[in-house]
């Protein structure tokens with residue numbers, strides 16, 4: 001049985017793995033790749049050697065670098081570009097969007113300057129109603145999903161029917177989506193865990209052990225929830241897949257780009273040196289700035305985010321940052 005047609009805009013690791021999920025769930029998928037050579041490789045070799053090497057992609061997937069052709073008629077439009085380029089990319093794609101298509105955000109970041117969540121950027125740029133935007137977020141390291149290792153995720157949308165439609169379009173024997181109507185919580189969980197994963201990577205490179213990392217994860221979740229509640233999220237979301245689930249996966253996994261980036265910083269490399277060693281998007285590096293600013297705007301304390309920002313962007317030594325976290329005034333949990 002054929003499902004709705006879908007387009008995935010962005011042929012990076014998660015965009016490509018997510019296209020495979022859609023295809024495996026019975027949906028015909030077009031992938032838009034920024035570079036023609038990536039689109040050609042997907043069509044000719046059934047793999048994406050640059051972003052997901054060694055994983056065979058289903059025949060239901062085709063790729064193009066022509067956005068108009070890719071988007072034409074798609075009922076599900078999946079956005080999988082880096083958070084900070086979304087606004088620019090989407091502005092070019094608006095004319096091609098089908099009326100009543102569902103826009104699905106895979107991105108885990110907060111826009112610099114505007115401090116907007118990705119769904120807010122989507123609504124602002126396209127003018128679509130909020131209930132046409134869904135967010136997919138959870139413990140979903142792309143390589144593991146592409147290898148069909150069992151995992152679950154959250155489809156968050158204020159329109160339950162749309163959430164259910166997306167849930168059906170991505171349900172496979174190895175990928176289990178749950179619906180949720182808390183878009184704010186799902187997006188904040190996804191964006192802030194990247195910052196906490198940077199902290200865990202820094203701690204890993206400092207040879208600190210599991211107590212330290214569990215402390216960062218748990219107190220990281222506390223500051224994520226504080227910000228989320230201030231912005232109107234349901235605190236329970238942070239105990240779920242898009243909160244704790246994603247935080248634990250990202251902070252624990254050597255596959256995480258954010259944690260790996262943190263390890264570079266923890267070894268004493270500068271931001272520029274760490275960036276030179278990283279080809280893919282580590283969203284937390286930029287979003288730690290916007291999340292810190294969002295927290296300040298809402299008068300929410302986010303001490304780990306503050307220290308990660310200082311290590312990333314102000315050259316603070318990881319040892320001084322860790323000492324500053326431990327020297328904070330004592331308080332009840």
Ligand SMILES: NC(=O)c1ccc[n+]([C@@H]2O[C@H](COP(=O)([O-])OP(=O)(O)OC[C@H]3O[C@@H](n4cnc5c(N)ncnc54)[C@H](O)[C@@H]3O)[C@@H](O)[C@H]2O)c1
Pocket residue numbers: 010011012013014015016033034035051080081082083085089106107108109140141142143279280281283
């Ligand atoms: N990789 C994962 O495991 C994973 C899982 C869940 C969510 N995410 C999130 O999904 C989003 C996309 O991540 P990814 O892993 O696919 O990233 P990636 O780094 O693997 O690839 C990013 C893609 O965006 C393209 N790109 C880069 N700059 C661009 C620009 N200026 N305009 C248009 N396209 C541009 C790249 O060519 C590439 O195709 C991120 O927000 C990430 O946090 C990633």
Ligand SMILES: O=P(O)(O)OC[C@H](O)CO
Pocket residue numbers: 108138139140141142194197246249250255256257258259281282283
């Ligand atoms: O590789 P990262 O650090 O971008 O994390 C990937 C996913 O967000 C994990 O769910």
